Amino acid sequence: MMRMMQEICGKQYSGKQYSRLTSRTLPSLLLFLLLTAGTVIAQSDQNSLSRSGSFYSGFAFGAPADIYSGHTVGIGLPGVSDPDGFKPNSTNPAHWGNARLSKGQIRFGLAGYRGEDSVNRETYSLFTIESFQVVLPLLRDRLGASVGFRPATRLEYSRTNSGIFEPGELVDPVGFITNSTGTGGVNVLEAGFGYRFNDYISVGYAPSIFLMAIEKNSSTDFSQGQFQSKSITETISGHAAGHRFGAYIQTGSLLAERDRLQAGLSVQLPVTIRADLAKTTFRPVDGVFREVDIVGESGTTSSDVKIPLEVQFGITYYLNPANSVTTELQFQQWGNARFSSDLTQEAYFTDRFKTGLGYQFKPDRTRFGRSFFTRLQYRTGITYDSGHLTFAGSKIDTWMIHAGISVPSPNSPSSMDLSFHMGWQGTDSMNLVKEQIFKVKLSLNLAEFMFVRTRFQ
Amino acid sequence: MVHKIQLFAGTLLLLLFSLSIFGCEDSGIVGSEIGAPDAEIQSMVIGVSGFEVVSENGYAGKLSYSSAGQVNDPVYGDVTASTLLKPALTAVGLDSILTDFHTMRLRAVFDSERYGLEDPAPSGYAIYEAGNLWRGNELYVNEPVQADLSRELGAFSLMVEDTAIVPLDPMWVEEFAAFFNDTSDTRSERYKQEFRGLSVVPVAVADQMRFFRYESAANDTLNLGSTRFEIVGPDSAGTDSVFATISPLDWGASVVRTPPAESPDGGVVLLNTFESVIKTTLDMDPADFEGKEIVNAQLTFHIKTEDDDLLRPEVTTIRVHRVEEELNETLGEYLFTNTPQFAATAVRDEDDDTLVYFNINFTGLVFDELYGDSETPTLYISIQANNGKIYSATLVDETGPEEKRPRLTVTYIETEQGAE
Numbered sequence: 001m002m003r004m005m006q007e008i009c010g011k012q013y014s015g016k017q018y019s020r021l022t023s024r025t026l027p028s029l030l031l032f033l034l035l036t037a038g039t040v041i042a043q044s045d046q047n048s049l050s051r052s053g054s055f056y057s058g059f060a061f062g063a064p065a066d067i068y069s070g071h072t073v074g075i076g077l078p079g080v081s082d083p084d085g086f087k088p089n090s091t092n093p094a095h096w097g098n099a100r101l102s103k104g105q106i107r108f109g110l111a112g113y114r115g116e117d118s119v120n121r122e123t124y125s126l127f128t129i130e131s132f133q134v135v136l137p138l139l140r141d142r143l144g145a146s147v148g149f150r151p152a153t154r155l156e157y158s159r160t161n162s163g164i165f166e167p168g169e170l171v172d173p174v175g176f177i178t179n180s181t182g183t184g185g186v187n188v189l190e191a192g193f194g195y196r197f198n199d200y201i202s203v204g205y206a207p208s209i210f211l212m213a214i215e216k217n218s219s220t221d222f223s224q225g226q227f228q229s230k231s232i233t234e235t236i237s238g239h240a241a242g243h244r245f246g247a248y249i250q251t252g253s254l255l256a257e258r259d260r261l262q263a264g265l266s267v268q269l270p271v272t273i274r275a276d277l278a279k280t281t282f283r284p285v286d287g288v289f290r291e292v293d294i295v296g297e298s299g300t301t302s303s304d305v306k307i308p309l310e311v312q313f314g315i316t317y318y319l320n321p322a323n324s325v326t327t328e329l330q331f332q333q334w335g336n337a338r339f340s341s342d343l344t345q346e347a348y349f350t351d352r353f354k355t356g357l358g359y360q361f362k363p364d365r366t367r368f369g370r371s372f373f374t375r376l377q378y379r380t381g382i383t384y385d386s387g388h389l390t391f392a393g394s395k396i397d398t399w400m401i402h403a404g405i406s407v408p409s410p411n412s413p414s415s416m417d418l419s420f421h422m423g424w425q426g427t428d429s430m431n432l433v434k435e436q437i438f439k440v441k442l443s444l445n446l447a448e449f450m451f452v453r454t455r456f457q
Numbered sequence: 458m459v460h461k462i463q464l465f466a467g468t469l470l471l472l473l474f475s476l477s478i479f480g481c482e483d484s485g486i487v488g489s490e491i492g493a494p495d496a497e498i499q500s501m502v503i504g505v506s507g508f509e510v511v512s513e514n515g516y517a518g519k520l521s522y523s524s525a526g527q528v529n530d531p532v533y534g535d536v537t538a539s540t541l542l543k544p545a546l547t548a549v550g551l552d553s554i555l556t557d558f559h560t561m562r563l564r565a566v567f568d569s570e571r572y573g574l575e576d577p578a579p580s581g582y583a584i585y586e587a588g589n590l591w592r593g594n595e596l597y598v599n600e601p602v603q604a605d606l607s608r609e610l611g612a613f614s615l616m617v618e619d620t621a622i623v624p625l626d627p628m629w630v631e632e633f634a635a636f637f638n639d640t641s642d643t644r645s646e647r648y649k650q651e652f653r654g655l656s657v658v659p660v661a662v663a664d665q666m667r668f669f670r671y672e673s674a675a676n677d678t679l680n681l682g683s684t685r686f687e688i689v690g691p692d693s694a695g696t697d698s699v700f701a702t703i704s705p706l707d708w709g710a711s712v713v714r715t716p717p718a719e720s721p722d723g724g725v726v727l728l729n730t731f732e733s734v735i736k737t738t739l740d741m742d743p744a745d746f747e748g749k750e751i752v753n754a755q756l757t758f759h760i761k762t763e764d765d766d767l768l769r770p771e772v773t774t775i776r777v778h779r780v781e782e783e784l785n786e787t788l789g790e791y792l793f794t795n796t797p798q799f800a801a802t803a804v805r806d807e808d809d810d811t812l813v814y815f816n817i818n819f820t821g822l823v824f825d826e827l828y829g830d831s832e833t834p835t836l837y838i839s840i841q842a843n844n845g846k847i848y849s850a851t852l853v854d855e856t857g858p859e860e861k862r863p864r865l866t867v868t869y870i871e872t873e874q875g876a877e
Contacts, residue, residue: 055487120487121487167753168502168868170816171755174753174868226820227753228752228753232872285829294748433487
């Protein structure tokens with residue numbers, strides 16, 4: 001066992017050295033993850049360093065935020081069918097049983113959008129901390145536990161609407177401009193277990209808490225001073241329990257001696273949140289400005305938000321340890337989602353599916369030599385996303401191409417994944433918005449031996 | 458170590474490259490046509506009714522103007538007015554009036570705005586001594602001060618001129634000079650108690666009312682100044698010239714309207730003399746505005762067009778006083794001494810420039826009424842200022858033509874868009 005771990009780490013350590021190493025790295029790793037968690041939890045109002053995410057994230061409670069395993073982000077697919085021994089996989093709880101090392105991951109994303117409709121064109125961008133996860137082996141290669149934080153939906157938008165309206169027959173027309181912004185979304189705090197029955201079958205279950213925190217603000221100004229500028233802030237918050245199940249099977253030597261076929265399934269059950277609704281503004285009453293809760297006045301203080309069923313299924317085929325092909329299908333039943341505080345926006349929901357094909361190449365160093373570039377892993381893929389919104393019959397679908405590399409640490413199983421994504425979303429016909437999307441994602445994957453001191457002593 | 462540096466440098470370069478291509482500009486202008494707007498602006502029109510007319514006799518003295526004339530107004534009643542004047546006891550550059558050397562005259566300066574026929578016949582005015590003592594601050598409309606018609610002190614005729622110069626009776630000037638030249642300490646008190654001043658009375662006037670000015674006009678291009686007395690005498694060349702001017706010390710008008718103006722069908726009469734003021738309240742139900750965030754509220758009153766041939770001072774302003782509690786003074790005193798909380802200028806017709814309606818910004822009042830803690834205030838609606846001129850107008854009320862009835866137009870942002 002000790003030899004195996006030393007080989008994995010690529011460096012020879014004595015038992016004492018391991019003990020010293022883990023005692024130094026573990027506290028710093030945990031501190032790092034705690035700080036990261038705090039940052040991510042606060043993301044509902046702070047994660048936008050620049051201005052705005054996708055225009056289409058501004059409807060209802062945000063656009064679905066896809067999650068990826070560290071390595072398959074480079075092919076644009078979740079990775080439910082492709083576990084990695086050195087990187088945590090948040091997409092399929094079944095993979096958590098297949099853990100020899102303690103693993104942690106945090107991912108950053110920078111997205112840029114060039115949006116245009118039939119009249120206007122603009123550019124906007126958004127920096128986010130996307131997710132973090134820690135997977136700990138409880139029984140090595142048998143039972144593993146995971147704690148993670150990930151987004152389910154994300155809402156980051158800024159819209160401007162201007163025009164002229166006629167208040168009445170005898171009141172002169174008035175120009176107005178409304179700037180609307182929104183931040184937040186639904187985040188998932190998840191802790192679960194994965195169990196590996198044998199070399200072929202693994203299953204997993206992850207209960208979770210869905211945390212909803214959305215803030216929308218619309219500020220309207222008028223061209224005539226006697227019309228009062230109005231800023232309305234709407235907050236929607238709540239939480240509910242969620243459940244996710246995963247299964248994974250693999251088999252080898254099907255078509256070739258070293259080939260391997262893997263299949264994974266992940267099911268997230270629908271989650272209904274009875275969210276608290278507050279809409280506030282300031283009114284000049286009796287000579288002073290008072291903050292008032294608009295919806296509280298009408299007695300409506302809650303909203304039903306239903307996050308729909310999600311099913312992810314995928315197949316990965318390893319022609320050999322160096323070359324693999326992955327295809328996965330992600331289905332979200334958005335046609336069954338709910339957003340009762342705005343039925344107009346709820347009506348835009350439609351079932352969403354996303355599929356794609358990806359290729360991974362992990363160079364065989366015995367064949368290609370031991371240069372820096374043969375240490376890297378290369379990935380590329382293409383995906384199609386039908387989108388979760390439809391406007392007058394037009395679906396907001398997305399085509400994207402992906403490319404990524406894994407850069408392993410020279411002296412540990414930790415690694416870094418860097419990926420690039422480019423695609424097109426929506427259409428500029430029917431006054432809709434067509435967005436050209438550019439994304440860069442950086443995953444830091446930490447893999448360490450933890451809690452091993454007692455074993456080696 | 459070299460690999461670590463390469464890795465770090467490569468990552469940094471990639472991130473810098475990424476940041477450089479992700480610009481941030483503009484302000485969310487794309488997609489503004491998609492779906493419901495974030496702030497849907499709408500308006501609703503609410504009929505306004507419940508007007509009560511209250512009467513008060515407004516001030517008639519020490520105002521910017523005083524009226525003199527007579528008009529048989531078929532709508533607002535017959536109005537007769539005499540101007541009362543009392544010269545000051547001081548004049549710049551003049552210590553005493555030498556009655557055997559000086560004469561005294563009244564330079565009456567009139568406002569260009571008239572009340573009456575557009576093309577009047579010559580109007581005859583006579584100047585008498587007032588019949589009794591009076592004080593400008595205590596003059597009220599419909600509380601007349603009679604003239605002593607036994608002795609005419611001067612007379613003039615007027616059509617549309619801006620100025621009339623009227624020599625005053627020497628005997629009266631002598632009586633005035635006795636006070637002017639008096640140097641005793643009791644002069645002022647005796648002047649107040651004993652000197653009755655002048656009364657400019659319409660004697661041969663047909664539907665013509667003029668307004669004496671006591672302040673120079675804003676556009677006084679002819680340098681007319683304001684109403685004043687002049688001391689005249691021969692100069693060194695033997696030609697009569699003005700030695701000094703004497704401003705009025707006190708002034709006012711004796712105004713009587715008979716019969717009182719009555720509101721016609723479909724309208725309510727407003728008079729700036731407080732003889733006719735609207736008293737009302739704005740009753741609004743907050744339930745009607747749930748989910749509506751108000752940004753503006755305007756109360757509209759249409760002005761009823763009179764179809765006679767009288768020229769009336771133009772009513773350009775409407776005023777609304779908001780009264781929270783019981784008044785400790787008369788309504789006239791309150792309306793005169795307090796600045797209205799709401800006011801509006803009349804909107805003119807684009808074609809013929811006539812005054813058509815008033816839009817009063819009631820946004821603050823509506824907020825207080827709907828969301829405030831205080832009791833519903835009483836509103837007093839009047840026209841123009843009580844400034845000595847005689848203004849009158851009829852506003853269409855809730856029984857008038859439907860398209861001209863008073864209405865409150867409330868503009869709001871719909872805040873419950875698509876809610877269940």
